[in-house]
Each structure stands twice: as structure tokens, then as C-alpha cells.
Amino acid sequence: MNSVFVVLSVLFLSTSWSLRTDNQFWKDLAKKELEEALHTKWNLNAAKNVIIFVGDGMGPNTVTATRMYMGGESHRLSYEQFPHMGLLKTYSADKMVPDSACSATALFSGVKINKDTIGVDASVKRGDCERSLLPETRLKSLAAEAIDAGKSAGFVTTMRVTHATPGPLYAHSADRLWECDAFMPAGTENCKDIARQLVEDEPGRNFNVILGGGRNGFIPSEAVNAWACARNDSRNLIEDYEKDKKERGLKYRIVSNKTELGNFDPDNTDYLLGIFADGHLSYEYQRNQTDIPSLSEMVAAAIKVLQKNDNGFFLMVEGGNIDMAHHRGWAKVAIDESAAMEEAVKVALAMIDEKNTLFIVTSDHTHTLSINGYPKRGSNIFGIAEASSYDGINYTTLSYSTGGPDSFHFYVHTDENNETTVRRRDPSTEDTDHMLYNQIAGIKLIENSHGGGDVTIYAKGPHAHLFHNVHEQHYVYHAVMYAMTYSNGCAQFASVTMLTVIFLINVILTF
Numbered sequence: 001m002n003s004v005f006v007v008l009s010v011l012f013l014s015t016s017w018s019l020r021t022d023n024q025f026w027k028d029l030a031k032k033e034l035e036e037a038l039h040t041k042w043n044l045n046a047a048k049n050v051i052i053f054v055g056d057g058m059g060p061n062t063v064t065a066t067r068m069y070m071g072g073e074s075h076r077l078s079y080e081q082f083p084h085m086g087l088l089k090t091y092s093a094d095k096m097v098p099d100s101a102c103s104a105t106a107l108f109s110g111v112k113i114n115k116d117t118i119g120v121d122a123s124v125k126r127g128d129c130e131r132s133l134l135p136e137t138r139l140k141s142l143a144a145e146a147i148d149a150g151k152s153a154g155f156v157t158t159m160r161v162t163h164a165t166p167g168p169l170y171a172h173s174a175d176r177l178w179e180c181d182a183f184m185p186a187g188t189e190n191c192k193d194i195a196r197q198l199v200e201d202e203p204g205r206n207f208n209v210i211l212g213g214g215r216n217g218f219i220p221s222e223a224v225n226a227w228a229c230a231r232n233d234s235r236n237l238i239e240d241y242e243k244d245k246k247e248r249g250l251k252y253r254i255v256s257n258k259t260e261l262g263n264f265d266p267d268n269t270d271y272l273l274g275i276f277a278d279g280h281l282s283y284e285y286q287r288n289q290t291d292i293p294s295l296s297e298m299v300a301a302a303i304k305v306l307q308k309n310d311n312g313f314f315l316m317v318e319g320g321n322i323d324m325a326h327h328r329g330w331a332k333v334a335i336d337e338s339a340a341m342e343e344a345v346k347v348a349l350a351m352i353d354e355k356n357t358l359f360i361v362t363s364d365h366t367h368t369l370s371i372n373g374y375p376k377r378g379s380n381i382f383g384i385a386e387a388s389s390y391d392g393i394n395y396t397t398l399s400y401s402t403g404g405p406d407s408f409h410f411y412v413h414t415d416e417n418n419e420t421t422v423r424r425r426d427p428s429t430e431d432t433d434h435m436l437y438n439q440i441a442g443i444k445l446i447e448n449s450h451g452g453g454d455v456t457i458y459a460k461g462p463h464a465h466l467f468h469n470v471h472e473q474h475y476v477y478h479a480v481m482y483a484m485t486y487s488n489g490c491a492q493f494a495s496v497t498m499l500t501v502i503f504l505i506n507v508i509l510t511f
């Protein structure tokens with residue numbers, strides 16, 4: 001009886017707490033934030049390790065909705081408690097609104113380039129294979145820089161490992177679609193598909209961790225769908241990967257499912273390749289029906305391998321299904337994926353030393369998700385906001401300004417006088433809380449488009465304070481490079497000073 005009472009009061013307190021409106025509640029919230037602000041210190045250490053999480057398509061509204069979904073309006077996601085943050089302007093060299101290929105290149109290689117190209121500068125137009133071969137057009141990524149500095153490097157993604165966000169870490173391609181040979185058009189014979197670049201070229205062949213999907217780009221196969229990839233040249237790049245590591249006498253491990261990833265021995269693995277699906281990895285909410293590891297499990301495995309290097313490491317983690325779900329107009333799936341990425345952030349935070357690890361959470365671009373007025377505080381974020389005073393029909397809290405046919409909720413109504421009017425479907429007759437509910441969209445396209453708003457960058461650890469206002473997206477590369485190399489300059493300076501002091505002492509002692 002007592003325990004039931006305790007449980008009930010805890011439930012009551014925990015739900016009522018977030019809906020409190022008394023002055024003390026607001027003052028306590030603000031005091032906690034002020035304490036944090038007053039105790040924020042610059043960490044001037046070297047960034048021995050760098051971890052960058054990219055929530056693909058995770059614009060500020062997606063983060064806000066994730067926060068509401070996880071714990072209500074006053075909740076704070078783990079990365080929302082990082083001491084430093086800024087905004088990134090995501091436009092590309094040629095477009096006001098970017099795709100993931102050019103925006104990831106900006107983040108990781110430090111210049112803005114053309115939409116749909118990967119790791120080549122803005123002088124390379126989409127599809128210009130020949131120009132992309134010129135060394136001076138090819139950009140060097142943070143992963144390549146880390147390897148050159150003696151660090152380990154790798155990435156984890158829920159997408160194909162050859163997809164637009166991880167691609168710029170290792171590939172140079174005039175078209176993001178050239179992930180596999182079957183997708184290389186006539187006239188591009190001199191160019192190498194992205195999968196081959198990962199396995200055969202620098203820096204990809206030296207990556208210590210490669211975890212994600214996209215098996216069909218690596219082994220003889222047919223495309224699973226029009227968006228997927230296929231290998232038509234009868235090569236098996238997974239065997240090639242193995243051959244390369246064997247020839248170089250490296251300790252490697254190749255895994256293909258959750259069980260194998262759970263059993264691998266990090267002490268005996270310096271190179272880990274895990275490809276867990278033919279195409280992209282499944283959405284988190286459907287993953288339990290598969291033998292695919294979670295993003296958190298992949299991140300934990302990656303850090304175990306990478307942190308063995310005394311010189312440090314670079315890790316990129318992509319929550320790619322946030323973007324996939326937004327493109328389909330499934331806000332709940334997108335936000336559920338964003339929550340899964342936050343879980344992986346927490347897993348990573350628990351494994352690293354914040355004194356020497358620059359930890360960044362950001363996004364490559366937004367989507368056109370909006371949060372409409374004026375649902376009651378504490379409402380289900382996937383529910384109804386209220387009824388329009390114009391047509392009397394309810395509308396949902398979340399909507400998109402662009403969408404595919406399934407997101408287009410308007411229909412033509414013809415009355416008894418043959419007069420036609422365009423009407424909006426009534427969401428209160430639909431299950432808006434269903435995973436695959438398509439929120440209403442205003443402009444009908446083939447699929448939801450990206451948005452052009454700024455994305456947020458949250459940072460913690462060495463030189464995290466370099467993110468402090470409205471930045472260009474490609475500034476991220478330069479700030480991370482500064483943080484990564486700062487120690488060297490500083491250590492050199494220190495050792496020069498030290499040598500001078502020792503020399504002077506010697507001089508004094510001699511005389």
C-alpha cells in the first residue's frame with residue numbers, strides 16, 4: 001500500500017514538476033543556468049581526441065522537438081548542457097540550401113563547394129570527373145590530417161559508408177552518386193567510385209574504424225532500390241580490404257552483425273570494418289527485428305579501437321536516419337532517430353576524458369520542419385496544436401513546408417452546386433502519434449526538401465570556446481585543426497623555453 005502510494009506520488013511529482021508555473025520553479029531553473037555560466041572555463045588544452053557527431057538534417061526545430069519528446073519543454077538534452085555553442089551558416093558555394101555532400105565537405109575539409117560533390121573544391125562542377133582528378137582540386141579532411149599527425153581515425157554512420165556525410169572524410173568525387181561502379185556513367189572511366197576510394201586510397205585504407213551500411217557497393221550485387229548502390233565489376237572490396245590489411249600485417253577484424261560486433265576483441269583489433277546491411281541501416285524503431293547494432297553500440301566499439309592510440313584519435317559519428325525520415329515526412333521517426341543519436345552521445349561522453357577530447361555535436365543542414373502555435377504546455381509533440389479559426393479544422397503541432405505526395409493533406413471538394421474548394425484533411429480523425437504519420441506539408445515535391453536555416457553547433461572540451469557566435473560552416477574544420485595542433489605549437493614553445501632555461505643554468509653553473 002505504502003509503495004503504491006510512493007510510486008503514485010513520484011509519478012505525480014515527476015509529471016507535475018515539469019508543468020510547474022510558480023516563481024520558485026522558474027527561478028531555480030534560471031539559477032542553475034547562471035551557476036553553469038559563471039563556472040564556464042576555457043579549456044586551453046590540446047585536443048588530443050576529436051569526436052564530431054553530425055545529426056543529418058537535425059536542425060534546431062528537430063532538436064527542440066527531440067527535447068519535448070524526451071522530457072518536455074524544460075528538459076535538457078545532454079549536448080544542450082555543453083558549455084559552448086554557436087550557429088553555422090550552411091549555404092554552399094552554389095546553393096542557398098545545401099545537400100549533405102557539400103555541407104559535410106565544408107565541416108570536415110574547410111571550404112565551401114558545389115552541391116552534390118564530395119571532397120573537391122568549387123572549381124569542380126557536378127559530374128566533372130576529369131577536373132576532380134586534378135590534385136589541386138582535392139581537399140584534405142580532418143580524418144586525413146589526424147592520420148598524418150599520428151592519430152587514429154574512423155567513422156560510424158547509420159547510412160551506407162559511402163554516403164554523402166562520411167564520403168568527404170576520404171573521397172574525392174565530382175558526384176555523390178558515384179558510390180559504386182554500377183552508378184558511374186559513361187565517360188567517367190578515369191574516376192574511381194567512392195567504395196573503391198575507401199578501400200584502396202589514402203586516407204580511407206588507413207581508417208581504423210569503418211562502421212555502417214552499404215554492403216551492395218562492396219560485393220557483386222544488384223541495387224536493393226533506386227536509391228541504393230550495386231557492384232557490377234565482380235570485385236569483392238571486403239576481400240580486398242582484408243587482403244590489404246593482411247599484406248601490411250595489420251590487426252583487423254571484419255564484422256557483419258550485432259553479435260559479431262558484440263564479441264570482437266578491441267585489444268586485438270587496430271582496424272575494424274563493420275558493414276551491417278545491404279543499404280542504409282534500418283530505423284532504430286525497427287532495428288530489434290534485425291541483427292543490426294545500435295548507433296550507441298557502434299560508437300562504443302569505435303571508441304574502444306580508437307582510444308588505444310596514445311597520440312589520440314578523430315571520430316565522426318553520423319545519425320543519418322534523421323534526414324532519411326524527414327525526407328519521407330515522418331517527423332516521429334526523425335525525432336526518434338535524433339533521440340537515438342543523443343543516446344550515442346551519452347555513451348561516448350562516458351568513455352572519454354573531457355580534458356583532452358574536443359566533443360562536438362552539430363548538423364549538416366536543417367529540414368523544413370516547423371513547430372506550430374499554440375499547443376498547451378506538456379502536450380504530445382506529435383499531437384494536435386489547435387483548430388484554425390479560418391477553416392475550423394485542427395492542425396498538428398509539427399508540419400513541414402515541403403513534402404512528398406503522402407505529406408500533401410489537401411483535397412478538392414465539390415459541393416452540390418459543382419462549386420469546388422480546396423480543403424485540408426482533418427488530423428483529429430487520424431492517428432498523428434503513429435510512427436509513420438505524415439505531417440502536413442504545404443508544397444508538394446517528390447520528397448521533403450532540406451531547409452536553409454542555420455544549424456547549431458554544441459561543443460565541450462579543448463578549445464570548445466572557439467564556437468561562440470554565428471560561424472560559417474567551413475569554420476569548423478579550421479577551429480578543430482587549431483585545437484588539434486595547438487598542443488604541438490605550445491609543447492614546442494614549452495620545450496624551447498625549457499631548453500633555454502637548462503642552457504642558461506648550465507652557463508651559470510659553468511662560470
Ligand SMILES: *[C@@H]1O[C@H](CO)[C@@H](O)[C@H](O)[C@H]1NC(C)=O
Nearest residue numbers: 181182183184230231232233
Ligand atoms: C554491368 O556489367 C555488364 C557486363 O560487363 C554490362 O553489360 C552492364 O551494362 C553493366 N551494368 C551497369 C549498370 O553498369
Ligand SMILES: *[C@@H]1O[C@H](CO)[C@@H](O)[C@H](O)[C@H]1NC(C)=O
Nearest residue numbers: 255256257258259260261291
Ligand atoms: C553473424 O555473422 C556471422 C558471419 O557472417 C554468421 O556466421 C552468424 O550466423 C551471424 N549471426 C547472426 C545472428 O545472424
Ligand SMILES: *[C@@H]1O[C@H](CO)[C@@H](O)[C@H](O)[C@H]1NC(C)=O
Nearest residue numbers: 284285286287288289290435
Ligand atoms: C520490436 O519492438 C516493437 C516496439 O517496441 C515491439 O512491438 C516488437 O514486438 C519488437 N519485435 C521484436 C522482434 O522484438
Ligand SMILES: *[C@@H]1O[C@H](CO)[C@@H](O)[C@H](O)[C@H]1NC(C)=O
Nearest residue numbers: 413414415416417418419420
Ligand atoms: C454538376 O456537374 C455535373 C457533371 O458535369 C452535371 O451533370 C450536373 O448537372 C451539375 N450540377 C449542377 C447543380 O450544376
Ligand SMILES: *[C@@H]1O[C@H](CO)[C@@H](O)[C@H](O)[C@H]1NC(C)=O
Nearest residue numbers: 384386387392393394426428
Ligand atoms: C481538435 O482535436 C481535439 C483533440 O484531438 C478534439 O478534441 C477536437 O474536437 C478537435 N476539434 C475540431 C474542431 O476538430
Ligand SMILES: [Zn+2]
Nearest residue numbers: 057100323450
Ligand atoms: Zn538529405
